[in-house]
Amino acid sequence: MGNVTDVTLWIAFSAGVFSFFSPCVLPLIPSYLTYITGISFGQLQQEHPSAKVRLSILTHSLLFIAGFSTVFITLGGLVGFASSSFQHLLREGL
Numbered sequence: 001m002g003n004v005t006d007v008t009l010w011i012a013f014s015a016g017v018f019s020f021f022s023p024c025v026l027p028l029i030p031s032y033l034t035y036i037t038g039i040s041f042g043q044l045q046q047e048h049p050s051a052k053v054r055l056s057i058l059t060h061s062l063l064f065i066a067g068f069s070t071v072f073i074t075l076g077g078l079v080g081f082a083s084s085s086f087q088h089l090l091r092e093g094l
Helices: 002-020 026-037 051-092
Strands: none
Touching (some): 026 051
8 A cells, every 4th residue: 555655646746846847837937936025027037146135035935835835734634624523423423
């Protein structure tokens, strides 16, 4: 059973990477970076951006990822808990 889980994990990871580099998503990355960081597109295109600009991009991106992950992990946990509770109620016969 462990081998099947490993294969499924790699297939899901590969699908995520391929979807990230799809023609629909890849052109949006500069827009997302400018929106998340609050830095203009001109500052992002500089040949040698300052350390402050790079640190700002990194910090804001990591905070965005952390917030996004927190929301969806919490929602997934709540749905899992609600599903478990609902299944328990159904088994007992309401």
